[in-house]
Amino acid sequence: MDGYNMTTLMKRLEAATSRLEDLVVVAQGQSSNQWSSNIVGDSVKTSAADTPAMATPGAVATKAPVSDIEPSGSIPASLTALNGKLDTLVELSKAADLLVGEQAVLFKNAAEEANKIVLLASRAQKAEIGSQDFMDLLKPLADKIAAVVDVRESNRTSPATNQLSTIAEGVPALGWVSTPAPADYVQDFKDSAQFYANRVLKDNKDHGEWVKAFLSYLNELKAAVTNDFSDGMKWNANGKPLREVLSADTSSGSSSKASTSAGGPPPPPPPPPPSVETLTAAASKSSTPASGPTGMAAVLADLNKGTAITSGLRHVDRSAKKEAPKAPPKPGGLRKTKPSATAAPPAAVARKPRIELENNRWIIENYVDEHEIVIDADLSQAILIDNCQQCTIQVKGKATSITITKCAKTGVLVYTLVSGVEIINSSNFGLQITGTVPSLTIDNSHDGAVYLSKEALDIDIYTSQTAAINVNIPTGEPGDYDERPLPEQIMHKVVGAKISSSAVNAADK
Structure with a gap:
């Protein structure tokens, strides 16, 4: 192969890698989710079966047979339309307080994880609520919700405690993906958040737009699940078992990471939103899967x-x-004991x-x-x-x-x-x-x-x-x-x- 063809091939590989990194992003629009899932699925098949043919430019575009591709699934437009409201909430939160801004970013991450669960469920056959596979599906979301609540728990003396409590009380609403009555579930936690939101309006009248943005997101989330998930999560009767879908999702994240380092040239900078490999790494971080809600x-x-x-x-x-x-x-009553004057402070054991x-x-x-x-x-x-x-x-x-x-x-x-x-x-x-x-x-x-x-x-x-x-x-x-x-x-x-x-x-x- 002459120098010209080798240079052309390297440029095409670099461009393809860049496209894959930009596309593997959770909670983009409905069409981008479908396109991203198909391309990631194709890249996994290509990296596993077509690696020897990578020496020719045509091999980069080689696509696996349709019968071997996992159903891509989709996220309803009613959910992806809420992404803009999340961005607005993050901007207003950062303007209100540094801690509130950090908590809002974690809230957005949890919302994106909930959308990812919807996407994975649309590829899989229905799993029994309470089963190990179902709990493995929910674990990353539970971890992200806990991270949002921990911000409030760790900063109860903050001047913005009411704002932190508003988000902490509302974030469990994202767990609607685990219930058979999502609309009522969202409403319950929206009401809990409303209690602290009223305090914010009372003590910080200039935070009215922030309160409106947060409660508006929960209201529209309720409307979205009422319209598209009135009876709970939607599964794919023709899909694969959930365990296979979860394994394929983890594998696709690993393959995407490997493809960015192959071929010699330095990889392009990663996109700002979190990628699938980042999200799946959190789920595989613990060697013992969760057995249920925590x-x-x-x-x-x-x-x-x-x-x-x-x-x-x-x-x-x-x-x-x-x-x-x-x-x-x-x-x-409680038994009281007099501490020894020379006793050391109790160890945290x-x-x-x-x-x-x-x-x-x-x-x-x-x-x-x-x-x-x-x-x-x-x-x-x-x-x-x-x-x-x-x-x-x-x-x-x-x-x-x-x-x-x-x-x-x-x-x-x-x-x-x-x-x-x-x-x-x-x-x-x-x-x-x-x-x-x-x-x-x-x-x-x-x-x-x-x-x-x-x-x-x-x-x-x-x-x-x-x-x-x-x-x-x-x-x-x-x-x-x-x-x-x-x-x-x-x-x-x-x-x-x-x-x-x-x-x-x-x-x-």
Whole structure:
């Protein structure tokens, strides 16, 4: 081959590589997604089967037989049309606050991942919700949603905490891809975001456009899923099994990466949006695939099962009893120990989990990611739940009281109590009452959801130093709730020689 032909071939290879990199981008328009999927699929087949023929210019354009190409699938135009709103939201967020701008970029990444799930589902046969393949499909999205929420959790003292909370409360709406009723799912989280959006409008009147942009995106997302996904995710009856589609997607990302380094000349700079290889790398980063929803999503999912929550629970029988030599503490109380003057600060190591009955008090402590704990209690027993993370605990029978302290992302299902429930120094908790409980005390805790039964509507709720606590009141059919936020502001007035105080309910403004 003469020098002229070799130079021409190298230029054509470089141009083809550049096109592939520009096209393999998630959440572009509907036509670009179809075109990108076909070209990436072709490049994988070409790199695997036609590598020896790469010495001739014609081999670059060689296309695999149509029967061997995976169905490309597509993203409805109603979803791709929202990309412009995401760009607007990111621009307004950066102008409002640096942290809000960073969080908005992560929100956009999560939205693009949701669109990618739609694309992959349109290529695959229907997978059972809860199956391992289905969870592997959702894991990258769950990770990106968690990253958005973590921005709020790590910056609660930021002046922009209301803006961060607005996005953090709204981002779970992108999980509509996992539900059979997407429109209602989006609406629920839009309502949660609205609570903090109202605070933004109250405290920062110049952020009205930002609030409008975020809520408008959620409204149009609801309209899009109502129009195209009214019954849930759309699958391809003639497609391949989901496992094959996921494997092919990972392989295409690897092949695209390899093609950019082949042939000698330096690769062109990557395009600004994230590529498929970047997105799939996050999914393959962990060697152990996720077995289901994680964090608060798992807690709420367990609580929403109602009576079905008892399936698969591990029963703790009387053999777990341990008679303590000391006198039993008061129900609901915490044992205080005086630290040694020379003792070093406690190391951040995991303590051994345990479930024990000491005299008349059950102690459940130090559990992490455990969702199969059930306790049989009676009238003479109190329950202490301490330092549990991402757990679901069920208390059966009629107990005296329950104290929940230093727990995070933990849900507790309660039947009936003689005294009440105390929640102290906890966050992201869930409490469901299916019987009657006289009182609930929440102290120095935030981000909690309380679900009442019709028999527990006369409960007395006391709060101190709390934030983002919502009480769900049953309405109509079983499982239907009306969510009401607890007031966080107190207004004080001087009336004569006395102080008159009243709660300020932001939801009623």
